[in-house]
Amino acid sequence: MLISGRTQLTGILGGVEQVKLSLSPAIHNAAFKDLQMDWAYLPFGCEPEDLQVSIRGLAAAGVRGMNVTMPHKLPAMAAMDEIAPSARSIGALNTIQVQNGRLIGHNTDGDGLIRFLDWDLGVVLKDARAVVIGTGGSARAAVAALGSAGVAHLCVLARDIGKAEDLRGVAGNVTFEAAALSDDPAHWVGRAGVIINATPVGQANEPPVIPTDAIAPTSVLVDLVYRPPVTPLIQAARDRGAIAHSGLGMLLHQAAISFEIWTGTAPPMDAMSAAGLWELAKTADATHH
Numbered sequence: 001m002l003i004s005g006r007t008q009l010t011g012i013l014g015g016v017e018q019v020k021l022s023l024s025p026a027i028h029n030a031a032f033k034d035l036q037m038d039w040a041y042l043p044f045g046c047e048p049e050d051l052q053v054s055i056r057g058l059a060a061a062g063v064r065g066m067n068v069t070m071p072h073k074l075p076a077m078a079a080m081d082e083i084a085p086s087a088r089s090i091g092a093l094n095t096i097q098v099q100n101g102r103l104i105g106h107n108t109d110g111d112g113l114i115r116f117l118d119w120d121l122g123v124v125l126k127d128a129r130a131v132v133i134g135t136g137g138s139a140r141a142a143v144a145a146l147g148s149a150g151v152a153h154l155c156v157l158a159r160d161i162g163k164a165e166d167l168r169g170v171a172g173n174v175t176f177e178a179a180a181l182s183d184d185p186a187h188w189v190g191r192a193g194v195i196i197n198a199t200p201v202g203q204a205n206e207p208p209v210i211p212t213d214a215i216a217p218t219s220v221l222v223d224l225v226y227r228p229p230v231t232p233l234i235q236a237a238r239d240r241g242a243i244a245h246s247g248l249g250m251l252l253h254q255a256a257i258s259f260e261i262w263t264g265t266a267p268p269m270d271a272m273s274a275a276g277l278w279e280l281a282k283t284a285d286a287t288h289h
C-alpha cells in the first residue's frame with residue numbers, strides 16, 4: 001500500500017491490542033484498491049486516557065474518518081461535535097465522520113447486524129423472541145436494532161443485572177426483560193429464536209457463558225467475535241442443530257455503511273468479503289504451523 005501526500009486517510013481507533021486483531025484494515029483497503037481510490041485505512045491504537053486528544057489530533061491531521069472499537073465506543077461520544085440519530089439512540093458510536101472540521105458520530109453496528117440477519121440469513125425478525133448477551137457498545141447496538149426491527153420480546157443477559165436493565169431505554173417499544181447470567185438463563189435461551197452474543201468471551205476460546213444445551217435447534221445464533229471464526233459457542237450451537245455464525249457478516253455490513261458515509265461511494269462488497277475471509281484464513285493457517 002503506497003501512501004502519498006494526496007492519499008485520503010481513514011482508520012480504526014481502539015485499544016492497542018484490539019486494533020492488532022481487527023480485520024477492518026484489510027477489508028477497507030481492499031475496497032479502496034478495488035475502486036482504484038487513493039485512500040488508505042490504518043490502525044490507530046490508543047489508551048483510554050488518550051482517547052479524546054487522539055480523536056481530535058487525528059482529525060486535525062487530516063484523517064477523513066475513523067471506526068471505533070473496544071473499549072472506546074461509549075467514551076468517544078464525548079469528543080463529537082454532532083451525534084447522528086443512529087448513535088444517539090444507542091448511546092455509543094463506532095464510526096466518526098470528519099466533515100469540514102466537525103466530528104460527527106454514527107453507529108453502523110446495528111444496521112450491519114440487521115442486514116446480515118435479514119439480507120444474508122433470511123431471518124424473519126418481526127415478532128421473534130431475541131436474547132442479547134452483554135451490555136457494551138455492541139450489545140447496545142444489537143438491542144436498539146432488534147427493537148427497531150420489530151422483535152416481540154427481547155431479553156438482555158449479563159453478569160450485572162443492573163447494567164442489563166440500563167438497556168431497557170435503548171430497546172424501544174418492545175417487551176423487555178433483563179436477567180442475570182447466574183439466574184438460570186436456560187429459561188430465556190431456550191425460548192429465543194435469535195441469540196446474539198455481544199461479549200468477547202469467545203476470542204480466548206473460553207467456554208460459553210450460557211447453557212448451550214438450552215439452545216433450540218430452530219434458533220439462529222450470532223457470536224459477534226470473528227477470531228476465531230468458530231468459537232466454542234458457535235460450535236455448541238451447531239451441534240444442537242442451530243444456525244450459528246461469527247460476527248464477520250455483521251462486520252462486513254457495518255464496514256460497508258461506514259465506507260459510504262466517508263466516501264459517498266457504494267462499497268464493493270465482494271472485494272471486502274474476500275479480503276476478510278482471506279485474512280482470517282491466513283491467521284488460522286499461521287496458528288497451525
